[in-house]
Amino acid sequence: MKFQIGDDIDKALCVALQHEFMRCRDAFDDFAESATQLITLGQDRQRAYRTYNAYARFIHHLYEFLIGAIARDRCDTAPVHFEDAEREIMREAQRALTNRRDAIINGTAPAWENALSAYPEKVPPEFAREFRRHRNITVGHVKPERRNLSLTAFYTDYHHFLYVIFSASHFSWGSREGAFPDLKEVTDFSVMVVKTRGLAGEPRTRP
Structure with a gap:
């Protein structure tokens, strides 16, 4: 569906984009915490499992956020073909990488860079x-390839490119000071008791 920047569809898409980026940030924070435990406490299967899952969620939400951003750039909610997605993601990654390098070269990068x-x-x-591919196999779809696909190798080879995209996106879509954002039905969600329906998850009495 075609839309224009600022119309109702665009506003709704912006809510979805903000929500998706917040999910991405949450997954990254979970990954950082879990990875720290893996380093400080040592390798074991349960810690590795939790770290893998958190990183897979980070990949998934960053990928979906970028697909949503592509749709907004096009002002069209139609599905993005995977070849177009790859081309646009490469362009965004290169832009973020070049900006990072330029900031270091011209002396405007932060001290911790x-x-x-x-x-x-x-x-x-x-x-x-x-x-x-890693988004699809590690979290998007249940495939036999998951058993042999090395997320460790992906992290080693490509994490710094994911991070520069994530970091660059944070300036526009990251959290701001003040009240928690209103994400409409997302932040209106509740499992509180509604009238006489009983507790959420409570089994109904069989006749």
Whole structure:
């Protein structure tokens, strides 16, 4: 469906985008906490499981956020073909990477920023394809490939590219000071008792 920036469809899409980016941030925070435990307490299956799941959710929500952003740029809610998605994600990754490098070069990067050598000049050509593939297999779909797909290798090779996209997006879609945002039905959700329906999850009495 076509729309214009500022109309009702666009406003609704912006709510969805904000919600998706907040989910992405929550997943990243969960991953950082779980990864810290994995490092400090040592490797075991349960900690690895939790860390894997948190990182897979981070990948999923960042990918879905980017797909939503592509739809907004196009002013069209029609499904984005995977080839178009990969092309646009590559463009966004390269833009974020170049901006990061330029900030380091011209001295406007924060004091905690990595050295320029931490960031290559170009995003690897397979990045967007691997991003989509790992999103699909680790969390999007239940596939036998999950058993042998190394999320460890993906993290090693591509995490810094995901992070520069995530960090750049935070300036526009991250949380702001003040009241928690109104996400309409998302933040209106409740499992409180409604009239005489009883407690949520309470089994109904059989006749």
